[in-house]
Each structure stands twice: as C-alpha cells, then as structure tokens.
Amino acid sequence: MKKKLALGAMSLAAVVALAGCSTGGSGSGDAAASGGDSGTIRVLVANFPANNVGQGVFDQIVAEFHKKFPNVKVESDFVPYDSLNQKISTSLASGQSYDVISAGVGWVQPLADLGALQSLTKLGITEDDLKDSVYPSFVDPMLFDKEVYAVPVVANPRLVAYSKSAFEAAGLDPTKPPQSLDELREDAKKLTIRDAAGNITQTGFDFWAPPSNYRQQFVAFMGAKGANEFTKGEPTFAGPAGVDALTLIHDMISEDKSSTYGYQNSAKTSLVTTGEAAMGFTGPYVDCSDAGIGAKCDDLVYFNLKDKEEVQYVGGRVVGVGEGSKNTEAALGMVKAFQNDAIQEAISKIDVGVPVNKNAGTSDFVESNPAAKFAWENLDKGVFEYGGASFLDFRAKFGPALDQVILGQKTAKDTLDELKAIAQG
Template structure:
C-alpha cells in the first residue's frame, strides 16, 4: 500500500514539475520570407538560441516573397502576426506608419549602439522620426561579376575586368554575340532593371554622373536634371544602341549568367553561395566600375523588428532573440551559410584579401541606402521608365522626367497621410 502511495505521489510530483516548466516557457514566433539558405540557417540558429535560453521556444514561419506583405497586412492588425518579423529595410517607413512595429527598447538599441555596431547607412535607415525600429544581421552590396571563360573566348584577360564605365561598355560590346539575323545570343552585359538594374541606376550611375537622386530628407526627387538624364541615357543606350543586352534576355540576368549566356552582370553579395555551387563556372567579382574617378554602390539589407503589441515576457524573449540573431557570431555564420555580409564593419577586416568577398566589402565603404516610402512602387516607376525607352522608343529625358514626377507624387501622398 505504501509503495502504491509513493508511486502515485511521485507521478503527481512529476506532472506538477512538467506543468511548472510549461508555465515558465515563453513561445515567440519569427516570420521571414522563404529563401532556402536563410530558412535552413534560421532553424539551426533557433536550436542554438533555445539551448542557451531553455525557458524560450521560437517558432519560425515563412511565406513566399510575393505574398509576404499581403500576409503581414492581413495578420498583424488582427493580432495574428508574429512577435519578431524580418522585413526589407525599404519597407520600414510603410510598416511604422501602418502601426505594425514598435520602437526597440531605447536602453538596448539607441544611437550609440548603432553607431558602434553597424555601418553608417544602417544607423541612418533603421531610424524613423527619431526612433529605432529594427536591427539587421547582414547587409548586401553590389559588384561586377564576370565569366572568365567567356572573357578568354573574346580575347580578353580573364583576370582583368573593366574598371571604368567606358571600359565596361567597350568590354560589353566585345563580349556580345549575335546570330545570322542579328538576334542577341550572348549578352555582353546583362541589362535587367527588375534585378539590380534599378539600384545600379538610382544609387550608382546617378551619383557617378554627379547627381544626387533625392533631397537629404528623401522627400524630394532630384534625379531628373541634366546630369541624371545623362546617366539614364548611358544606361538605356547599352540596350537600344549598343544592344549588349536587354531586359528578360534568357529569362533574366541571373539565369543568363548562370547558363553562360551573359558574360557580365551587376549583382549582389547574396549571389555568392549560388554561383559557387555551379559546377565548372569560372567567375570573378570586382568592385563596380567607376566614372571620372567617382565610386558609388548600393547597400541594402533585411532587418529584424518587434511587432507592435508584444509585451511582458514575450517582449523580453523577443529582445533576447533579436540580440542573439544580430550578434557578431551569428553574422559570421550568415556570411558562411547565406553569403550576405556581416552588418558590423569590424568583421570585414579578416576578408580584405578574399578575392570574392573583398570587392563586396570594399563597396560598403562608399555605399548608399536610400530611404523609401514605398520600395516596390518606387522600384516599379524606374523599371517602367526603362521599358518606355526600349519598348516604346520614348526619349530617355522624357521617360526619366515622367518617372520623377510619378515618384514625387507617390512620396507626397505618403507624407500627407
């Protein structure tokens, strides 16, 4: 009898212990869009975090990129969203004005913190109306990538990519191939405004032609002056006059380069892991070509934020998770597994001699990250301007002025709300 009582007592104590542990466990949800290497790494990171924080569980939920913002808009206002969310930095103003995000705890994430741990362009673009709303793990920038085999076939030194825009245009013409009817069969330079082309125009070419695309507060569009038009015309001339490439050639710029149908491309550091995995692809990366001694680059990033309404133990757990996934250790893992660059500039030193990583890291030193009020809308306006030139034969000056007017209207409407 005593044995039975002891057994029952032991069972009751075990059940109570489990109940207490369960009551003490906090579960938070993390959302990001589906990108295989990021999702796999995040699964690994969550296991590491949970081991270090036994009272916290993290559930990762992913959605297709195409429907991500729609899911956010439908879920967060209804109280069915995540606790921690991953978003493109260019969406931050839209997310804040929509009430999706809360300010990060100022005692943990403030101006001094960002200036110490991040590149300047990050510190500037995670702030909105004097408050900080997000922190990234990694950043991306652009470089010129080239196919060394196609360089050899064209009689070019495979170890010497073009260093200036004039050289780039000359190389592109030499590397382009056509069939008997004059149709392009090998692009000397991929021209994909829906890829990184729109960023190349906005953040690099405009600035290299001595134009500043926006006012300091990003509320005025200023790229449609004579210098901006000259930059835009240089870009579109490669398509309509030199015919070294055109939008959607061989499906898109990434597909064309991967399949050996494009000799050069402007692409991001996030492409490193993909290109390294392609058998027999001999490729190189170099800093973007300069123009009249002017260098420029575009930096972007996906960043992590805490959703509005998260409080109490969930908020504490979310802050811990956010600090973990933005730590220097995780930033190093992100570079190795995803190919995106550490957001902390102090980590760049060890890669200064790496032939693949170094050009991307070097570009961060002079990169820009414009603030958007509607990144998708502003991107579409510039892409449409290119389409007007090459599909509808509109003069580049007219197309760019129309784009500037359309974008100005979009920006004005955002700030009137």
C-alpha cells in the same frame, strides 16, 4: 508620425495561405511574460525557404536565443515578400502582433509608419550602437523619424564583374576596369559579339534583370553619378544624375544593343559567370567548385561602378521588434540572436549574401569566396533602394515605369518627374 491602421482597407479573407512552421512548442504571444524569462514570442521571417534548410537555419537562431532565454517558446512564420505586407496588416488588424519581424531594408520605414515595428531607440539601441557594429551606410535605412527601428543582419550586394579573357580578346586591358560609366558603355560595345545574322552570342554588359526589374541597376548607376534614390525621406532620383543614369541604361540596351532587354538564361544566373556575357552584374557568391563554374572563377574580376562616386548596390535583411510585443526583453534577445556572427553566416548562405558585422572580414565564410570577399570589403560604398513610409507602394510602380524609358517609349526626365510626384504622394 505613424499611420493609424485602416481596418476598412483590410480583408481578412484575402490572407494568402502561407508556408509556416513552429519551433520550441506552441503558445500565444498574449501569454508572454513581460519579464522576458517565460511565455512565447512570435517571429515573422520574410523570404526564408519553407523547407528543411530554412527550418535548420531558424533552429540555429532559436538555439542562440535560448542561451539567454531558455524558457521562452518561439513560434515562427515564414512568408514570401509578396505576402509580407498582407500578413503584417492582418496580424495588426486582428490584435495578434508579432514580437519580432525580419524583412528587407526597404521595409523598415513603411513598417515603422504602419505601426508594425517599434522604436529600438526607446528600447536602448542607438545610432551610435549601429555605427559601432556595421558600416555607416547601413544606418540611415534603419531610421524613421530620427529613431532606430531595425538592425541590419545580412547584406545582399549586386557586384559587377568582367571576364579577363573577354577583355583581352576585345583589345581591352584586363587589369583595368571601366573608370567611368561612359567608359563602361564603350567597353560594353567592344565586348559584344554577334553572329552573321546579328544575334548576340556574347553580351557586352548583362544587367541581370527580368522585365520591370531594373530598379536596383538604376539605383546603382545613379549612385555612381553621385545621387541617392531618396535623401532623408524625400525623392532625389529625378535630378540630373537620375536622368543621366536612366538614359544610359536605355542607350546601352536600345541604342547600342550591347545588352538584351529582360533576357535571362533558364537558370536565371548572371551571364558573366556562365561566360554568356563579358561584363555585368552578379551576386556575392559564386560557386568556384567543379560543380559550379570551376576555373572560370579565375577569369572573373570584380569591380565597383565608378563615375562621380564609387559604389556597390546593396540590399539586405533586417530585424526589429514588433510594436505590439508584450515581451520586449525576449524580443530584443531574438534580435541579438539574429546578429550573432555565426547566425549571420548561416543566413547569408540562404539569402545569398554576406554578414554586415565589421568583424566578419576575417571569417572563413568571407575569405573562402572571391565574390563574397569583394562584396564585404566594399560594403562601405553601399547605395540602397529605400525611401520613406510610402516606399513599398511607390516601388511597385517604379519598375514598369523605368521599362518605358529603357524601351524608348518615354523620356527619362518625364518619367522620373512623374514618379517623383507619385513618391511625394
């Protein structure tokens, strides 16, 4: 059941100043016509760059929308994820609801529970509709109370890759990625190179995570162990698979020292793509041009984490209709514009992701980049970070708690049991 908005908990003066922009004229969402062919809709877009690039992509979305709704004006707000919750809560408290909200996968259930998103099932979009267009693994994160509340637009996978030349130098078979997490650990040890003082000069496995941000990597390792972070809204990360996964991350960092806790290079790029690591996490786009890593692309092999299951961690962008929309026909039209094939590619470029549509595999966008191609071809193996109505509050505590285990300050079992209690509220 949805929460009632607690107005006393809101402080309108606390609204963070946001970078905003407007497309297609100005107006009020209250003036939108229920028939859908005129008026104004308000669109909240999380984590779009507030510059010409972000505005250019949004203009493409509006142009696609205007093919069917030429007389509906569109107002846009671009907001960083850190300010998204406050922005939405304030809009609800003030009665100025958004018609369309684009956010991340983990936001669907909390926003539906808050009353910021309305059921797309009631507006005619069913689970079967999603299954026809995207991979089944993307469906459950879109559901709340067994109804669809958002649709996926772009996937943001974290791939795993290794260097063939580093494997060869370490005496490993460059045609054979690790076949289990235990094997991955042993390979990472062999791939780690240190100088005479014991300092790492080649990281064995790069988790590509700053301090307090090992959540996604934990979800990926746990997924390979055969478990999900949450199942049907209930926390399932504290079982044996979760304990084993978190203990393994601790062992690799604090015991084996094949990875340096929290280390990132100055550009915050994945170390395996720069040659600083022999193996590790990376993103779904690698620049293979001379301006990027050039011939190094040919040295990289992408693979999925494998143990009890073969998995690829996936985040992503979603879009839904705001609960208070007075023009749901036009709002649904905007949702469908976000789902357009060309629009998904345009968003993928600024989100560093890949389209989620099942027909995207033959597109030039996917075919032109080896990382994107591997990511898209393995979306069916996706594991996600999401988990019910209270997930956003829980997530804020999750990363720092994992750090305590990684650094040897607490045991994995005790920490995950404590986090489970928090998740259960």
